[in-house]
Amino acid sequence: MQRWLITQIGAEHKLERQDVPAPSPGPGEVLVRMHAWSLNYRDLMILRGEYGAPKHMPLVPLSDGAGEVIVCGAGVTTLKPGSRVMTTLFQGWLEGPFHAGVYGTDIGFSLPGVLSEYVCLPGQGVADIPDGLSFQAAATLPVAALTAYNAVKDLPPGATMVTLGTGGVSLFAMQIAKSLGNRVIVTSSSDDKLARAKQLGADEGINYVTHPEWDHEVLRLTSGRGADWIVENGGAKTFQRSLAALAPTGRISLLGRLTGITNGVNLQPLVYKAASVRGIFAGNRQELLEAATVIERAGIEPVIDSTHNFANAPQAWNALAKGPFGKVVITA
Numbered sequence: 001m002q003r004w005l006i007t008q009i010g011a012e013h014k015l016e017r018q019d020v021p022a023p024s025p026g027p028g029e030v031l032v033r034m035h036a037w038s039l040n041y042r043d044l045m046i047l048r049g050e051y052g053a054p055k056h057m058p059l060v061p062l063s064d065g066a067g068e069v070i071v072c073g074a075g076v077t078t079l080k081p082g083s084r085v086m087t088t089l090f091q092g093w094l095e096g097p098f099h100a101g102v103y104g105t106d107i108g109f110s111l112p113g114v115l116s117e118y119v120c121l122p123g124q125g126v127a128d129i130p131d132g133l134s135f136q137a138a139a140t141l142p143v144a145a146l147t148a149y150n151a152v153k154d155l156p157p158g159a160t161m162v163t164l165g166t167g168g169v170s171l172f173a174m175q176i177a178k179s180l181g182n183r184v185i186v187t188s189s190s191d192d193k194l195a196r197a198k199q200l201g202a203d204e205g206i207n208y209v210t211h212p213e214w215d216h217e218v219l220r221l222t223s224g225r226g227a228d229w230i231v232e233n234g235g236a237k238t239f240q241r242s243l244a245a246l247a248p249t250g251r252i253s254l255l256g257r258l259t260g261i262t263n264g265v266n267l268q269p270l271v272y273k274a275a276s277v278r279g280i281f282a283g284n285r286q287e288l289l290e291a292a293t294v295i296e297r298a299g300i301e302p303v304i305d306s307t308h309n310f311a312n313a314p315q316a317w318n319a320l321a322k323g324p325f326g327k328v329v330i331t332a
């Protein structure tokens with residue numbers, strides 16, 4: 001079989017294809033023939049050396065993919081050959097609240113990833129794909145849809161939500177929030193992307209390049225009140241404006257760092273608006289199953305920016321670096 005390896009991170013990063021024997025599943029593991037994969041912003045950061053040093057180099061990249069179980073190791077009872085499964089990011093977080101034991105159990109960085117024609121994972125490290133979703137759709141869910149689901153699932157009914165940018169997490173957040181009946185304002189660097197977001201259901205769009213004071217636009221669009229909920233993908237350079245754009249008692253779901261993670265923030269609006277901020281760290285396997293069910297039942301089609309062949313996998317990183325509209329996918 002073939003797999004891809006990151007053999008060097010940083011400015012001179014290298015991705016290389018390698019022929020290796022297919023692995024055999026040990027007790028409790030399944031062998032999965034992979035059909036599709038997707039990239040997340042973190043995969044770009046890992047390759048560029050912006051995510052820290054992986055414990056094991058060379059590293060098989062990517063956490064997200066979907067495929068078909070070929071062989072079940074001893075003791076696997078919940079899956080069988082032919083089961084359609086998607087990967088889970090944190091192999092050590094099956095359910096319940098986040099806890100420190102989750103650290104270091106992520107695949108694609110702390111543990112080897114899945115950009116390989118065949119992959120062995122613990123049976124509990126994969127999740128069933130709902131019947132209505134294709135392998136390609138399922139491959140986009142493990143991080144982006146899960147994170148978006150956890151960022152918006154507690155939205156109060158009839159809320160106005162802002163989501164920053166039109167990447168993978170942001171468009172899932174928009175689609176899920178719309179399916180729950182909320183009003184959604186999307187920001188983007190591009191009018192063309194905003195027009196496409198509106199075709200997909202966004203109520204309003206703000207170009208944050210032509211309107212760098214996009215928080216003022218949010219206030220204008222909400223008659224001065226502000227947004228009830230903000231999906232904060234930006235981090236350091238957007239957080240202050242998110243606070244300014246927030247309505248009294250509003251909530252920021254803080255998950256991103258597209259503009260960095262450290263900045264001097266004036267916290268006063270947080271107090272004076274009696275607002276709250278909740279950090280979102282992807283989620284657990286049970287929540288991924290919930291997110292997939294919500295997406296299937298609502299008829300949400302994951303937005304695919306571009307699809308690349310396994311043989312040309314490095315092109316997928318180039319597509320991500322350009323700033324995708326939705327998810328960048330690799331197919332077998």
Ligand SMILES: NC(=O)c1ccc[n+]([C@@H]2O[C@H](COP(=O)([O-])OP(=O)(O)OC[C@H]3O[C@@H](n4cnc5c(N)ncnc54)[C@H](OP(=O)(O)O)[C@@H]3O)[C@@H](O)[C@H]2O)c1
Nearest residue numbers: 041165166167168169188189255256257258281282323324
């Ligand atoms: N906490 C977690 O568990 C978790 C999970 C997944 C992702 N994340 C984080 O969430 C962020 C988004 O991840 P992703 O995988 O969805 O990324 P992605 O698919 O690569 O999306 C990137 C998009 O972000 C937008 N963007 C770039 N700079 C921006 C800015 N200054 N303000 C607003 N939007 C900006 C761009 O859209 P436009 O061109 O439309 O502006 C770009 O297309 C990243 O920081 C990632 O690390 C966190």
